[in-house]
Amino acid sequence: MTLRFPVARPSLPTADAILPYLRQIDEYQYYxxxxxxxxxxxxxxxxxxGVDPACVTTVSNATAGLTAALQAEAKARRRNVNDGPAYCLLPAWTFVATLHAVLAAGLEPYLVDVDEDSWALTPQGVESALERVPGEPVAVVPVSPFGRPYDMAAWDDLSHRTGLAVVVDAAAAFDKGSVGQSPxxxxxxxxxxxxxxxxxxxxSTDTDLIxxxxxxxxxxxxxxxxxxxxxxxxxxxxYHAAVTLAALDAWPQTRKVFDDIAHAYRDSFSQDNRIRLLPGGADDYASSTVMLMRDEALPEGFDEALADRxxxxxxxxxxxxAKQVAYRRFSSDLLPVTDWLARxxxxxxCYPGLSRDxxxxxxxxVGDTLRGR
Ligand SMILES: Cc1ncc(COP(=O)(O)O)c(C=O)c1O
Incomplete structure (x- = not known):
C-alpha cells in the first residue's frame, strides 16, 4: 500500500552534490x-x-563500529578463560543492532531496564544492576534513544569508578552527541x-583506543x-566518504528541516497534555525520528487504522x-519500563518535504484515531 505520508522518506545528497568528491576519487585512485x-x-x-582528528575513526556502519569498540575495550581488559563469560550490560529498550554488536564482540549480554523519563540507562541504574549479573560484568553500552543527548561525563565517571568499559551507542545522536574518553x-x-x-x-579522546x-x-x-x-x-x-562529505556540506539546512518538523509536531499536539513527543521539552536536538508517547497504551489496531488513513x-x-525471536534466552533484569514504552x-x-500543513x-x-473516530 502506498501511503500518503510514509514514516520515512530519506533524502540524501544529490548526484550533483556528490560529483566533485567523486572526481577527487578518480584523481586519487584510492578507493x-x-x-x-x-x-x-x-x-x-x-x-x-572539538577534538583532534586522531580521536575519530570512520567505520562502515554503527553496528561494526560498536562491535569493534567493544572488541577493543574487551581486549584491554584481558581475562582468564576460566572466569566464565564476560558480561556486557545494555538496555532492553534499543534497536537490535546494539545486541548484535555485543554478541559479535564475544560478550555475554545482560539486559537492563531503562529510566522512565530519559528512556535510557542511567549510571545509577547500571551500578545497582551489577550485583544481579550472574557473572563478571566487563562492559556497558548506554544507548541514546532516538538521538537524545546523553551525559558522557557521567559515563566516563562510572567507567573510572567501576572499571567497566563504556561504549555509547550514539547511533542517532549526531546533532548533540557528546564525546569523552569512552567511545x-x-x-x-x-x-x-x-x-x-x-x-x-x-x-574518543583516547587516541590509543581509536x-x-x-x-x-x-x-x-x-x-x-x-x-x-x-x-x-x-x-x-x-565512495561512502564522498556522500558523507556532501551530507556534511548540507548539514545546516538538513538540521533546520528536522528541527522545523519537530517544532511543527509539538505545535500541532500542544492541546493534548496526555501526549509527549521526542524530540521535545528542554533538551532540544535534531532527530530524523519523531516519537509519540501517550500516557496510556496505544489502542489495539492503532497502526493499521492510521495506515488506512x-x-x-x-x-x-x-x-x-528481549522480544526479538533470536534473542529471548539472555539473562535479564525485569523490564517493566521497556514493556511500558513498547505499548x-x-x-x-518524519522526512524532508513534510510541510507544517x-x-x-x-x-x-492521529488525534481522531486515538479518540476512536
Ligand atoms: C540504537 C541503534 N544502534 C545501532 C544502530 C545500527 O546502526 P547502523 O545501521 O549504522 O549499523 C541503529 C540503527 O538504526 C540504532 O538505532
Missing part, C-alpha cells in the same frame, strides 16, 4: 583502506566535536539525520599485515531486544 576522503571526513568530524559510536545510515546510505564513526578500533575494523592490522587482535572488516569506503508509523524498536510509543512520519493534518488524523 578504501583509510583513503584521503575518509581522512577529510574524520578531520571535519573532529572539528565538529561514542554514530550511524550515518540513510534513516539518520546525517545520512550517507551506510556509514558511521567513533569518537587506534585499537581502527585495528579491529581492519582485519587486526595496524601498519603491517599481521593480525594482532580479533577483528572484522568494518572500514568506510571512499494514509499515515505511516513504525514501532522502531518493536518490544525491545505507548510509536514513530510518526501536512504535520497538522497528520496530528489531526
Amino acid at each position: 578504501s583502506n583509510f583513503g584521503p576522503l575518509v581522512g577529510e571526513v574524520e578531520r571535519r568530524l573532529a572539528e565538529r566535536y 561514542a559510536v554514530f550511524s550515518l545510515h540513510a534513516t539518520k539525520v546525517l545520512a550517507a546510505g551506510e556509514g558511521g564513526f567513533a569518537v 587506534n585499537e578500533i581502527r585495528k579491529c575494523i581492519n582485519f587486526g592490522f595496524l601498519g603491517d599485515r599481521v593480525a594482532q587482535s580479533r577483528a572484522i572488516n568494518g572500514k568506510m569506503s571512499e 494514509g499515515v505511516g508509523t513504525r514501532r522502531w524498536w518493536g518490544g525491545g531486544v 505507548r510509543c510509536i514513530g510518526l512520519p 501536512d504535520i497538522a493534518e497528520i496530528a489531526a488524523i
Whole structure:
C-alpha cells in the first residue's frame, strides 16, 4: 500500500552534490583502506566535536563500529578463560543492532531496564544492576534513544569508578552527541539525520583506543599485515566518504528541516497534555525520528487504522531486544519500563518535504484515531 505520508522518506545528497568528491576519487585512485576522503571526513568530524582528528575513526556502519569498540575495550581488559563469560550490560529498550554488536564482540549480554523519563540507562541504574549479573560484568553500552543527548561525563565517571568499559551507542545522536574518553559510536545510515546510505564513526579522546578500533575494523592490522587482535572488516569506503562529505556540506539546512518538523509536531499536539513527543521539552536536538508517547497504551489496531488513513508509523524498536525471536534466552533484569514504552510509543512520519500543513493534518488524523473516530 502506498501511503500518503510514509514514516520515512530519506533524502540524501544529490548526484550533483556528490560529483566533485567523486572526481577527487578518480584523481586519487584510492578507493578504501583509510583513503584521503575518509581522512577529510574524520578531520571535519573532529572539528565538529572539538577534538583532534586522531580521536575519530570512520567505520562502515554503527553496528561494526560498536562491535569493534567493544572488541577493543574487551581486549584491554584481558581475562582468564576460566572466569566464565564476560558480561556486557545494555538496555532492553534499543534497536537490535546494539545486541548484535555485543554478541559479535564475544560478550555475554545482560539486559537492563531503562529510566522512565530519559528512556535510557542511567549510571545509577547500571551500578545497582551489577550485583544481579550472574557473572563478571566487563562492559556497558548506554544507548541514546532516538538521538537524545546523553551525559558522557557521567559515563566516563562510572567507567573510572567501576572499571567497566563504556561504549555509547550514539547511533542517532549526531546533532548533540557528546564525546569523552569512552567511545561514542554514530550511524550515518540513510534513516539518520546525517545520512550517507551506510556509514558511521567513533569518537574518543583516547587516541590509543581509536587506534585499537581502527585495528579491529581492519582485519587486526595496524601498519603491517599481521593480525594482532580479533577483528572484522568494518572500514568506510571512499565512495561512502564522498556522500558523507556532501551530507556534511548540507548539514545546516538538513538540521533546520528536522528541527522545523519537530517544532511543527509539538505545535500541532500542544492541546493534548496526555501526549509527549521526542524530540521535545528542554533538551532540544535534531532527530530524523519523531516519537509519540501517550500516557496510556496505544489502542489495539492503532497502526493499521492510521495506515488506512494514509499515515505511516513504525514501532522502531518493536518490544525491545528481549522480544526479538533470536534473542529471548539472555539473562535479564525485569523490564517493566521497556514493556511500558513498547505499548505507548510509536514513530510518526518524519522526512524532508513534510510541510507544517501536512504535520497538522497528520496530528489531526492521529488525534481522531486515538479518540476512536
Ligand atoms: C540504537 C541503534 N544502534 C545501532 C544502530 C545500527 O546502526 P547502523 O545501521 O549504522 O549499523 C541503529 C540503527 O538504526 C540504532 O538505532
